[in-house]
Amino acid sequence: PVEICNLIQLTDIEIFGNELTGEIPECIGQLSLLDEIVFSDNQLTGNLPEGIFDLENIEFMWLSNNQLTGEISNSIGNLSSLVVLDLRNNQVSGTIPSEIGSLDNLGGLFLSGNNMVGDIPQELGDLTNLFWLWLSSNQFTSIPESIGNLSNLEIFWIDNNNLTELPNSICDLEDELLYGLNDNVSGDSTYNFISGNNYICENIPECIEDSEGFNYISYYSEEQEDVLLEYQPQNCEEPSLCDEGYVYLWGM
Numbered sequence: 001p002v003e004i005c006n007l008i009q010l011t012d013i014e015i016f017g018n019e020l021t022g023e024i025p026e027c028i029g030q031l032s033l034l035d036e037i038v039f040s041d042n043q044l045t046g047n048l049p050e051g052i053f054d055l056e057n058i059e060f061m062w063l064s065n066n067q068l069t070g071e072i073s074n075s076i077g078n079l080s081s082l083v084v085l086d087l088r089n090n091q092v093s094g095t096i097p098s099e100i101g102s103l104d105n106l107g108g109l110f111l112s113g114n115n116m117v118g119d120i121p122q123e124l125g126d127l128t129n130l131f132w133l134w135l136s137s138n139q140f141t142s143i144p145e146s147i148g149n150l151s152n153l154e155i156f157w158i159d160n161n162n163l164t165e166l167p168n169s170i171c172d173l174e175d176e177l178l179y180g181l182n183d184n185v186s187g188d189s190t191y192n193f194i195s196g197n198n199y200i201c202e203n204i205p206e207c208i209e210d211s212e213g214f215n216y217i218s219y220y221s222e223e224q225e226d227v228l229l230e231y232q233p234q235n236c237e238e239p240s241l242c243d244e245g246y247v248y249l250w251g252m
Contacts, residue, residue, distance in 0.1 A: 005030050014038040016062070021045070024068075029054035036060040040086070044068055048092065050075065057081055064088035064110065071095075077102045088134065089113035101126035112136040112157065112218070125149040136160050136194075136218050148172030155182070156193050159217040159232070163198040171207035178211050190229050191216055201236035 004013075005027035011034060020042035028034075029051025037052075040062045047070030052061075058079055064086045071094030072087075079085075082103050092114040100106075101123025107130060116138040125146020130153055137160040148169030150156075156177060170178075181189040191213030200214075208214050217232040 001025075002027055004028070007031065008033070010034060012036045016040040016042065018042055023047075024049050024052065026051045028052055031055070032057065034058055035081070036062075038062040039066065041065045046070075048072065053078055055079065059083045059105075062086045063090065066090050068092060072097055072100075074099050076100055079103060080105070082106055084108040084110075086110040087114065091115055093117070095119070096121055096124065098123045100124065103127065104129065106130055108132040110134045111138065114138055116140065120144055120147075122146050128152065131155070133157070143167055143170070145169045153177055154192060157195075157218055159194045159196045159198070161198055163195070163200055165200055165203055166195070166205055166208060168205050171205050178207055188224075188226070188228060190218070190227070194218060194229065196232040197235065199235050201234055 002025040005025060008031060010031050013034065016038045020039065022044065023046030024044060026049040028049060032055065034055050035057050036059060044066040046068065048068055050073055053073045053075035056078055059081050060083055065088065068090040070092065072092065074097045076097055077099030080103065083105050084107060086108070088110045093116060095116065095118040098121040101121065106127050109130060110132065112134045113136065118140065119142040120140055122144040125144060128149060128151065130150050132155045133153060134155065134157045136157045140161040140163065142163065143158065143166060145167045147167060150173065153173060154177060177192045180192045182192055183189055193211055194213035194216045196215045196217040215231060215233040216229045218227050218229055221228045
C-alpha cells in the first residue's frame with residue numbers, strides 16, 4: 001500500500017514468497033534510507049516505478065519472479081551504492097541503459113527471463129566488480145568488446161537470445177569462467193558460461209570452441225526447484241528443400 005511511504009525511517013523491506021499483488025508505489029522513492037528491497041516471488045504488476053531509481057542508498061534490489069513491466073530507467077545511474085539488481089523472470093522490456101556503467105559497486109546483474117532487446121551497451125565493461133551476469137532468455141543482439149574488461153566475472157549466461165556473434169575480447173576473460181563448473185542448489189553442476197540457442201554460426205572466437213557451455217541453455221525445473229542446463233545448439237541449420245517455403249517454390 002502507498003501508506004508504506006510514510007515510514008521514512010525504514011531501511012529494509014522483505015516481503016517475498018507471498019501472493020502480493022498490485023503495483024510498487026511511485027512514492028517508494030521517498031524512503032531515502034532504504035538499503036534493501038526484497039519483493040521476489042510474488043504477483044506484482046505494473047511498470048517499474050521511476051521513484052525506485054531515486055534510492056541512492058539502496059544496495060540490494062530483489063524483484064525476481066513477478067509480472068513487472070516497463071523499462072529500466074536511465075536514472076539507474078543514481079543508484080551508486082547498488083550491489084545486486086535482480087529482475088529475473090518478469091516482463092521488463094527495452095534496452096539496458098548505458099548509465100548502468102556508472103554503478104561501480106555492482107556485483108550481480110540478473111535480467112534473465114524478460115523481454116529486453118537491442119545491443120548490450122559498451123558501458124557494461126566499466127562494471128569491473130561484476131561477479132554474476134545473467135542475461136538469458138531475452139532478445140539481446142550483441143555483446144560489446146568491453147566485455148573482456150570484466151576480469152572478476154564468475155558467471156556469464158547469455159543463452160536464448162538473438163546473438164549472431166561473440167566478440168574476440170571474450171577470450172580475455174578468465175579460463176575458470178569460460179570452461180569451469182559450479183554447483184547449483186540441488187547439487188548439479190552447471191557451466192559458468194552458457195550461450196546456447198543463439199545464432200552464433202560464424203567467426204566463433206577460438207577460446208569458445210572448447211567451451212562446453214557454448215551450446216547449452218538454462219531452464220527452471222519445477223521438480224527440483226532449481227535452475228538446470230540442457231543441450232541446445234546454435235540455430236545454424238540451412239533451410240531444407242522440404243521446408244514449407246521451398247515446397248511452395250518448387251510447386252510454382
